[in-house]
Amino acid sequence: MTKVLIDIASQGDAIRCDMGMLILNDVIQKTWGGVMQANGFNRPSDEFWGKAIAAVRRQYPETIFMAEAYNYDFTNPPEKQMLQNLGFDFVYDKTVLDTLDSSNLDNVRGYIRSQSQDFF
DSSP, rough: HHHHHHHHHHTEEEEETTTTTGGGGGHHHHHHHHHHHTOOOOSSSOOOHHOOOOHHHHHHHHHHEEEEEOOOOOSSSSHHHHHHTTTTSSSEEEHHHHHTTTHHHHHHHHHHSSSSSOOO
């Protein structure tokens, strides 16, 4: 998959990863751990995104990484923050898009007020 990301980076300036949190080790462990163990698979020692983003940026250092993600509280720090820690430049969830799409300024203000300062 890292080779695919490098190929994509060679053709553009940004990569968007839908549901990027689904391949975090803790998320996989909590959702598929039993199945994986039963089939002889072990948890990776490193997070995929950290290694993959570093590999892309070695060849294409200006590549922007953006992830759609949701906090399921499976990871510490929460999923969105973990993705940023692993190298994503931007992380968003669909709630932001739905709120903006509502064309209701009060909904947008309410959403912004409901977020912690760490969100921004």
